Amino acid sequence: MINTLSLCAMKTLDQILKIKATVLYILGQMPEGVDYIHLFKMMYFAQQNHLVTYGIPLMEDTFKARKHGPVPELTYKILRAAEKGESLEQEEMLSFKNALKVGSKEGHQVVTALESYDPEELSASDIKVLDACISKFRDIKAFDLSSLSHGDKAWKKANKNSERTGENTTIPLYDIAEAGGASPAMLKVIKERQWIEHQLS
Numbered sequence: 001m002i003n004t005l006s007l008c009a010m011k012t013l014d015q016i017l018k019i020k021a022t023v024l025y026i027l028g029q030m031p032e033g034v035d036y037i038h039l040f041k042m043m044y045f046a047q048q049n050h051l052v053t054y055g056i057p058l059m060e061d062t063f064k065a066r067k068h069g070p071v072p073e074l075t076y077k078i079l080r081a082a083e084k085g086e087s088l089e090q091e092e093m094l095s096f097k098n099a100l101k102v103g104s105k106e107g108h109q110v111v112t113a114l115e116s117y118d119p120e121e122l123s124a125s126d127i128k129v130l131d132a133c134i135s136k137f138r139d140i141k142a143f144d145l146s147s148l149s150h151g152d153k154a155w156k157k158a159n160k161n162s163e164r165t166g167e168n169t170t171i172p173l174y175d176i177a178e179a180g181g182a183s184p185a186m187l188k189v190i191k192e193r194q195w196i197e198h199q200l201s
Contacts, residue, residue, distance in 0.1 A: 011074060013092055015060040020096045021121035022046075022059045022130070023075055027100075027113035029134050035108040036079065037068060037142040041149050044070040044176075046133040048152075050125065051177035055189040058126055063176070064168040065158035069149035071168075079111060108142065154179035 011019075026042055027034055034042075043061065050058035061072035081088060083102040088094040099115045122130075137145060149155055154175035161169040177190050 011060065016074070016092050016096065017118065018059045018121050019061045019072070019074055020092075020099065021117040022061075022126070023096075024099060024113050024115065024117035025122060025127070025130055026134060027111065028117055029131075030138060031112065033103070033105065033110040033112045035105070035110050035142055036076075037108075037146050038137065038140075039111060040071050040076070041069060041145050042130075042133045042137055043072050043075065044149065044152075045137065046129050048154075048176050048180040049133065050129045051173060051190060052180040052182040052186065053129070054125055055177075055182075055186050056193070057173055058129060063171045065155050065162045065171055066168055068146045070152070070155050070171055079109075082111075083109065152179050 022043065023039070026039060030038075043059075044063055047058050047061075047063070050056065061074050063070040064073050078093065078096050079100065079102055080086075082097045082100045088097055099113060101112045101114050103110050103112070140148070154171050157175060158169040158171045173194060174187065174190055178187055182190070
């Protein structure tokens, strides 16, 4: 059985529900199924665009620098649990896992949604950013999409540290926004917001 405490890793119930809604929204727009690379990159670039435009993250999943690009930590662990048919004790984590189906298609793991997203979890700005990313990236081949994320300065910076330490490095929100071209004023807002959240944690 998976250690559900490590799965949650400082995530609140509200944060988990928002991540779940984000994933289900993307999958709902692509009912034929989405491979991991497309899902993860859409989540990453949607996160980046939301930070650049509004100064706040779209959702609170933590992106790690892995070999093939940024990977949302909580989402990936949920998918792995669904893939292996492993049980989760915590209700909201089990609900997230049970909303997904993982299969194989042309040598890739493909995930489909078994339920619709909760519209109360996503704002108009969330949906606007997600729609733009889905439209932009859905038809790009997985290999090309992975290469695209490798050009991201935030991933490059974190990946260098991962290669040095041998551990997957978290990509900071500030770096994600900066790599996306956020203005100095927006970067200042993000930095101040992160400082306040750190003080309150």
